[in-house]
Amino acid sequence: MKKVSILVGVVVIVFGIALAMSFKSELCPYVTVSYVVSKGSVSNVQVNGTIVPGTTKVLPNNTLMFNLSDGKTQMRVVYHGILSHYQEGIPAVVVGSYYDGIFHAKEVLLKCPSKYKVMEENYSTKKVTGKV
Amino acid sequence: MDIGYLFLIGSMLSLIASIVLDFEFVRGRRCWERIKYANATFFAFTALAFFTLLYYFLTRDFNVKYVFLYSDTHLPLVYTISAVWAGREGSLLLWLLYLGIFLLFSTKKRDKTTAVANAIMCVVAVFFNFLLLTSSNPFVRLNFNPPEGWGLNPLLRTPEMALHPPAIFLGYAGMTVPFAYAVAATYYEEEWIKRARNYLLVAWAFLGIGILLGAWWAYKTLGWGGYWGWDPVENSSLLPWLTASALLHGVLVEERKGGMKLVNYILAVVTFDLVILATFITRSGIINSVHAFARNQEAYAYLLLIVLSSVAAFAVAISKKDVFRGKSYGIRDRLIQASILIFSLATVTVLIGTLTPLLIRASVTRAFYRHIEIPLGTALVVLLGVCVLAIKRDFNQRVLKSLAAGAGAGIICFEITRLALASLGVGIFVFTLMGIVQGYSGRKIDLRRAGAIAAHLGLILLFIGVMGSWMYESDYTHVNLGVGQSVKVGDYILKLNGFNEVNGNGKFYVIAYVSVYKDGKLIGVMHPKLVIYNLMRNDRIVASVDIISMPLQDIYIAMGSVTESGIASFEFYVVPLVSFVWIGSLLIVAGGILAALPESRKKLDKSAVEVKGVEHAHRES
Incomplete structure (x- = not known):
């Protein structure tokens, strides 16, 4: 009985350490643009903001650059890939890391603009990340 | 006041009557028949409320806010019916209706334990009934008559x-029954497993079916090539399934040897708490919006129910400590305990990940779950391979045989594929498969054992399928093609032949025709679509995925968007072994249903008698 208890104890402790380590490395906090810029370098965060009109630059090789603002501060965001219904002036959440003065986004979630001008512009879909 | 609301008041009054009568019965009054009447009245009123809501949907009465929010005039009949449970209010009504059905069946045995269990279930029903009468009333009417509804979310039209x-x-709802019997029977120092086992199996099987349908839907609909995203809603339904799976194994030990009583009791209570948590998370959207907790008035009600049920169960357990005495012996019981430990650790992991956004301003990534759950799943499969051999003689020899088979398969796989982890996975798969074959061969197979075999085969297929699809999926998320262009992605060549636009009933399709070639041969023409619904909702455009399923891999394509100039962007995935995930999950569910079938119950009673007889004989000798 004693042996079993010790074994279970060891398993639980090892598991606890693994869990804590994985949790720490995979935690992705919600932060503001101002926080990111003032810190200068942060990794693995989610930043909420608005895409600043007139700042978008489309580079070859599907690379997109734009500024994200929280009303006080702006930061430059770079993203590799296509974003369906990308639009300036709409709210967005970017997930990734900030270094060398640029936010490198692994993921960009665009919030739907209130008026959907689908038929005039293009057919596009909303990327669904959660269920309804 | 709406007639549906009156029915809900009627069901509330019936519930209160049933609870009062339960206590009268416990005090010695002869009122059993009246308890049954009260339960039946409760069921009848709830069913009437449910059908009233359904009637409003069928007659497109958009003056009812809930009907307005979840349907429109173009909605086909089938989805008009399913719209009844598309939102929070209707789902809670369904919960209540299911409790009504369980209450009809659970009064078979006339004793105090049943009466108290009945009262506990009624209290849970009162909780949901209260929500339906207050903050989640489905019968709220608008003060104007909209000509058209807002419409059911297009993603839900599958x-x-x-x-x-x-x-x-x-x-x-089914998980309420084992909880109620565990608490009531412990209070009267009786055993509850036999009374609750079938409810547990049925609830577990349906939970499994629901999770599987959700995963299948996500795979076919969401267009990211995956079926399990570890999002809070998915996680919340997995949590009670994990603890219920643990409980099903704990029950084995308790039935045979009378051990693990406390663990089983705790698992029954925790499963119920997780079911309430899941209902709350699923139907409040709380995790997605960080600040919603304070504003969501129902949050505290759910929290209160979880705390109250846990405290009551704890109090009963403390006052009846002696009931939980019992021992488990032997290597097999120890191995089953180890499996329960693994299930519990998996539960803790998912729970921590799911609740993180509620507790701190952060969330965890998918990798968090994968880092922990993949090793746990692997350990579970290895454990299974050893555990099924533990009842047989020549234990060591048989384990060696399984090991040899597993090692052989792993080496062959490595020679062919040169993938180390995949080969390890195949080795473990074969090891456990050999264990199951050796463990069950030559034994009498009744329905219950057949259920166990099916579920365990399902588990190892699920294991190999998850491993293949998570670790070896290839994704090409930025494939841009104009008409007539082709591009090489991995081993495949994709060619966009053209588009077609089709007008359907209340919707409009843009269909792309993409030919897929491998080694110069045409594999098939895929038709990913964009469907634009004629709705006022923002999310009226959905992508429709096309999949070519082959035994060892799926080819999966989704269309992201089309520009005016005719350039379409696609996401293309090659998902290995995903069919194993579906077959494995189906087998697990089938196992639960097999084990709950009536014939196996009779056999079980008989075999229980036999075991007791054997034990008597042992003691006498």
């Missing part, structure tokens, strides 16, 4: 999503 909530909520 057969899977029509059936997913009824299955999940049947599982949730």
Whole structure:
């Protein structure tokens, strides 16, 4: 009985350490643009903001650059890939890391603009990340 | 006041009557028949409320806010019916209706334990009934008559999503029964497993069906090539399934040797708490919006129910400590305990990940779950391979045989594929498969054992399928093609032949025709679509995925968007072994249903008598 208890104890402790380590490395906090810029370098965060009109630059090789603002501060965001219904002036959440003065986004979630001008512009879909 | 609301008041009054009568019965009054009447009245009123809501949907009475929000005039009949449970209010009504059905069946045995269990279930029903009468009233009317409804979310217009909530909520409501019997029977120092086992199996199976439908829907609909995203809603339904799976194994030890009583009791209570948590998370959207907790008035009600049920169960356990005495012996019981430990650790992991956004301003990534759950799943499969051999003689020899087979398969796989982890996975798969074959060969197979075999085969297929699809999926998320262009992605060549536009009933399709070639041969023409619904909702455009399923891999394509100039962007995935995930999950569910079938119950009673007889004989000798 004693042996079993010790074994279970060891398993639980090892598991606890693994869990804590994985949790720490995979935690992705919600932060503001101002926080990111003032810190200068942060990794693995989610930043909420608005895409600043007139700042978008489309580079070859599907690379997109734009500024994200929280009303006080702006930061430059770079993203590799296509974003369906990308639009300036709409709210967005970017997930990734900030270094060398640029936010490198692994993921960009665009919030739907209130008026959907689908038929005039293009057919596009909303990327669904959660269920309804 | 709406007639549906009156029915809900009627069901509330019936519930209160039933609870009062339960206590009268416990005090010695002869009122059993009246308890049954009260339960039946409760069921009848709830069913009437449910059908009233359904009637409003069928007659498109958009003056009812809930009908306005979840349907429109173009909605086909089937999805008009399923729209009843598309939102929070209707789902809670379904929960209540299921409790009504369980209450009809659970009064078979006339004793105090049943009466108290009945009262506990009624209290849970009172909780949901109260929500339906206050903050989640489905019968609220608007002060004007909209000519058209807002419309059901287009993503929910699939057969899977029509059936997913009824299955999940049947599982949730069903878990109330083992909880109620565990507490009531412990209070009277009786055993509860036999009374609750079939409810547990049925609830577990339906929970499994619901989770599987959800995963299948996500795979076919969401267009990211995956079926399990570890999002809070998915996680919340997995949590009670994990603890219920643990409980099903704990029950084995308790039935045979009388051990693990406390663990089983705790698992029954925790499963119920997780079911309530899941209902709350699923139907409040709380995790997605960080600040919603303070504003969501129902949050505290759910929290209160979880705390109250836990405290009551704890109090009963403390006052009846002696009931939990019992021992478990032997290597097999130890191995089953180890499996329960693994299930519990998996539960803790998912729970921590799911609740993180509620507790701190952060969330965890998918990798968090994968880092922990993949090793745990692997350990579970290895453990299974050893555990099924533990009842047989020549234990060591048989384990060696399994090991040899596993090692052989792993080496062959490595020689062919040169993938180390995949080969390890195949080795473990064969090791456990050999264990199951050796462990069950030559033994009498009744329905219950057949259920166990099916579920365990399902588990190892699921293991190999998850491993293949998570670790070896190839994704090409930025494939841009104009008409007539082709591009090489991995081993495949994709060519966009053209588009077609089709007008359907209340919707409009843009269909792309993409030819897929491998080694110069045409594999098939895929038709990913964009469907634009004629709705006022923002989310009226959905992508429709096309999949070519082959035995060892799926080819999966989704269209992201089309520009005016005719350039379409696609996401293309090659998902290995995903069919194993579906077959494995189906087998697990089938196992639960097999084990709950009536014939196996009779056999069980008989074999229990035999075991007791054997034990008597042992003691006498």
